[in-house]
Amino acid sequence: MSQAFPRPLDYRILGISELAPVMAKVANVAAILGGNADHWQANEISDGNMNAVYRLSGPNGSVIIKQALPYIRVIGEDWPFPVSRIDYEAEALGWYNRLTPHQSPRMLHHDHQLGVMVMEDLRHHSVARLAFIRGQQFPDLGVQLGDFLAHSLFFTSDYHLSTPQKKSLAATFCGNAVLCETSEDVIFTSPYHHHPMNRVTPGTAYMARQLRADIPLKLAATQMKQVFRTRSEALIHGDLHTGSIMLRGSDNRVIDAEWAFHGPMGFDSGVLIGNLLMAAISQAGHRQSLREQEDMSHWLLSCIHQLWQRFTRRFRALAHTHAGDFITAMHLDAESLDMLLDRHLHTVLADSLGFAGAEIIRRIIGIAHVEDFEHITNPSLRAELEQQALQIARQWLLKRHEFHTLGDALLCAERLLCRPIQARIKQT
Amino acid sequence: MSQAFPRPLDYRILGISELAPVMAKVANVAAILGGNADHWQANEISDGNMNAVYRLSGPNGSVIIKQALPYIRVIGEDWPFPVSRIDYEAEALGWYNRLTPHQSPRMLHHDHQLGVMVMEDLRHHSVARLAFIRGQQFPDLGVQLGDFLAHSLFFTSDYHLSTPQKKSLAATFCGNAVLCETSEDVIFTSPYHHHPMNRVTPGTAYMARQLRADIPLKLAATQMKQVFRTRSEALIHGDLHTGSIMLRGSDNRVIDAEWAFHGPMGFDSGVLIGNLLMAAISQAGHRQSLREQEDMSHWLLSCIHQLWQRFTRRFRALAHTHAGDFITAMHLDAESLDMLLDRHLHTVLADSLGFAGAEIIRRIIGIAHVEDFEHITNPSLRAELEQQALQIARQWLLKRHEFHTLGDALLCAERLLCRPIQARIKQT
Structure with missing residues (x-):
């Protein structure tokens, strides 16, 4: 360094x-x-x-x-x-x-x-992460984030650009290699070892040790790092967490794209989903009333659902109307194109879940933490919620290829999630 | 153009x-x-x-x-x-x-x-393709080609290079975009349509029409094109057919790397395997004696087998001894590293079979044909052998993810291959 x-x-x-x-x-x-x-x-x-x-x-x-x-x-x-x-x-x-x-x-x-x-100057906007901690909801957000993903990823991918256009774009961002390397370190490497800059909530330390000894998990993280390093699919933001999104009513803006490069589509969607999930889980640490907590968590989970539905529908629609020669030269009928898109979007789903899992893990046992958990003043509640998030992250990373839909993955998350949070809330 | x-x-x-x-x-x-x-x-x-x-x-x-x-x-x-x-x-x-x-x-x-x-000047070397047509065997070739693949792919990949080194290499070759685009056209696009420059042996015309109407095949070819366009895994030769290999006894050299770029590892191995398979199948058109034909075909198939065994063993060994930070930073034990390599090499196998299939198809119904078939003067025998090759190519492309080992894929090829060739030889 x-x-x-x-x-x-x-x-x-x-x-x-x-x-x-x-x-x-x-x-x-x-x-x-x-x-x-x-x-x-x-x-x-x-x-x-x-x-x-x-x-x-x-x-x-x-x-x-x-x-x-x-x-x-x-x-x-x-x-x-x-x-x-x-x-x-x-x-x-x-x-x-x-x-x-x-x-x-x-x-x-x-x-x-x-x-x-x-x-x-977005002086009247709020950072999404902090707004979620305050309990604010933004009804259009899921759909709008889905649009952002669809447009930014589709139009910078081989689905739209010609090979020379895409390679020129990819080559430009190859120069951002030091930031890519730093992302790899802090997301896929350091969290899985005893790195001097890692931090962990004391109550989560035992689970952190377990995760660091979990060979299948480590292999899954290494595979996601390989995807991150080798797939040149679209211009990605590279750090699309809820601290990189500014909100004001139905107006939302994505900022801080310095980690951008031409990489795997599923990274942006995965980081976003991982951070929305952490926002949902951490609500139990920010809302006094169980009803408010459930309402906010439910909205955040529906936001994940909506962004995925919108992203995939929009991406699909763009592939039918704005495809480049990668698609048009094949003269596929609409049904065949949809089959191709099914397979592509299924890969993006698996990647998204893998990256979401990696993002959650690194935000809890790695170097850079998130306010969603850090702002929970009760350390044992914070640890408990972190561990729930880690459980889900582990399942998503390990089983990323087994989920047929994002709904399945969210169902798996909700199963690991709901009861203990409710129990805890009733105690406090 | x-x-x-x-x-x-x-x-x-x-x-x-x-x-x-x-x-x-x-x-x-x-x-x-x-x-x-x-x-x-x-x-x-x-x-x-x-x-x-x-x-x-x-x-x-x-x-x-x-x-x-x-x-x-x-x-x-x-x-x-x-x-x-x-x-x-x-x-x-x-x-x-x-x-x-x-x-x-x-x-x-x-x-x-x-x-x-x-x-x-390699004036005393022969072009491998022509040597195979003449019936020459080179006992060390399979092992040496496996070494070439292992060394050229491993040391230019994320398994060895740091992220800045790899991105610098990848960016350099992004400039070769027009050649990449041409490869995409002639390998993955034109063969599947009525392109004015496509050629086909008259007896193979019916099957060519069938293949062009075969939607699953077209989708598989499109997926291989997507792999070709999006995966930045290693510096690949980009046209590693048997016309790009010069042989003299146990000395062999790879020439004509103008199509090189940082792409999917399985492309080089796949093109090589596809061309060796065409060499094996076409022997029935070049050898008078059934024994000589079987002997030469058998040697060529064993060459495919050997190159794959050697490539995977050597790549594996290099990953244990010469890994870069992608591997070393994860502190995996030897067994875990082998599991990671198993999965990676399994993906390279599937890609290789897909690319081998695409290469065979494009060499028979596309723009640029190969002497292995073109030099067979009997047009109906040529067509018959071409169709056998196309059958195998289709199976490999469609079932590329289902084969557990290269041996399985070769077994599938031999099943489609041996009897009719023998029958034909006995008639002539």
Whole structure:
């Protein structure tokens, strides 16, 4: 982790006072802010792990400025990290702005030399994860996330792009290799060993040891890592958890695409499903009333169900209407195309469940945890809920090829889930 | 097919008289040829479909000069083709020279501007396909081809390379997209339709029509195309048929790697197996005596068996001794690693059978045929043997996931094969 990465020649870490003069030269940003740059106000709002993030406000509006630091912000210079990640984020956000314009913040400016990206300020949106912890529901969310997955994955895959187009896209994102390697480490490797940066709730420590000694589970995680490393199916966000989704009523946006690369479709859907499941399970730690807890958990599970239904239906529809030569050159009739899509989407389902399982495990016994569990102040309740999530994750990872539908997998989850949570709630 | 591709600025098609003066400036080539460039002798020996190929001879030795033309040589300027293919061939040959130095011609020189590559002259070697048609056997061949597959695939895969190393390699070969696209067309698409350039032996025409109406087969071919387009597992040769292998006793070399890219491991093994099977089946058209025919066919089938045994054993051994962080970071014990390898090699087997089937079909009802069948002068015997090969190809493609071992697949082939060939031979 002590390796330094090349930086652009003119790169420097911007001081907060430099933001206004630097942005004054960017016409479209200046127009949004309005007035005189001397009166623009900059505030640091960094709350992710990785970058320096600022809000720059003027009389007419505000923007978000994100600068990639040459290290991981929350760790510091001991963990150098490539500034180029902002270029891949900008590239991915450009694709999202074109493919799902209503579900990504508008990209306003990208400065490769400074490692800076400027985008629409979503100041009235909430981070989905925190909204779920607060018990907020968003009726359209499942359908919209399904649309996001279908559009972002279909149009960047071989189902739509020609081979030269796809290979050009894939080659571009091969440059984001250090971030891919880091994902592999923190998701598929470190959680399964005694890594110095792993953390675990004391009550979950015994189960963590069990999981680390579970050879079939370790093999399944290794296989998912192999899928992650070898399958070039679509441009994927690469970190599509509920902290990367901003919500406001029926408006939702996907942010923080710096981990993007051309990889397996099931990774984005799997990470999303895994995080929604953790949100559902952790409700027992956030709601006092059993009715409220059940209602919120039920909504989150239905959200998983809806996003999968919508994703698969939409993907299927796009394959019938917007297929590239991979499909059209075969002159398949509609029924045959559906058979092909059945098999493809079945593979994506198995991958999604495997990745969801891996995501849940790494968020509970690995390096980077989630507020869904961390915000539960009662440590024994937190441990109990974590263990339920781990049980489901293990089943999904090991049996990912055996589930015929996502409904089957959710049923398996609900069986492992409902009773003990209810019992616990009644005790407290 | 009328699109022109960018060429290097200084590119020009070399006349045969220019070869000596151009090569006189290349010290290592001049040293091999010896004497004065004025007395070097150039002969055109182009016999592949794609490039201009020359032998340049001097008093001390000779070299092979290959120039990529801006079109496909046997078709002409109507089918423009990127000169850059020679750069990818040189890059791939560089890898082979390092990884399997005794099984590839030594690369002596690469001139990007001229689209030229110079390599060791294998003037005493025979093209494997023609040697098989003549009835020659090479006792070590199966084992050596297994070694070639194991070394070239293992050391360019995630099993050995780090993620940044692998992605850098994959990105480089993404540039060879036009050749990949052409492979997709001629292998997985055109054979399944009425393409104007398809050819078929008259006696095989009925079966060709049946295959083109066979929806499950078409779906299987489409799935193999998807594997070809999406799996980035290893640097593959991309056209490893028996015309790309030069033999001389126990010395064998793999040539013509211009179709190389980072793709599915099973493609190289599958194309090789498919071509060895066609060689075995076509023996009935080349040997007068039943005993000779059986002996040669049996040797070719045992060659398939040996290459697979050797490939899988060697790959397995390398994974235990030369694994990269993908494996080592998981700290698997030897038994667990073997389980992981079992599953991986089982997938490679299924892919190999699918690709072998697709290769056989495209060589019989597609654009580019093989001498194994073309050199059979009796058209009804040729058609009969082609149809046997097509039957096996169809079974392998459709049932590729059902065979537990390569032995099972060969048994299935032999069942479809032996009796009718013997019957036919006895009649003639």
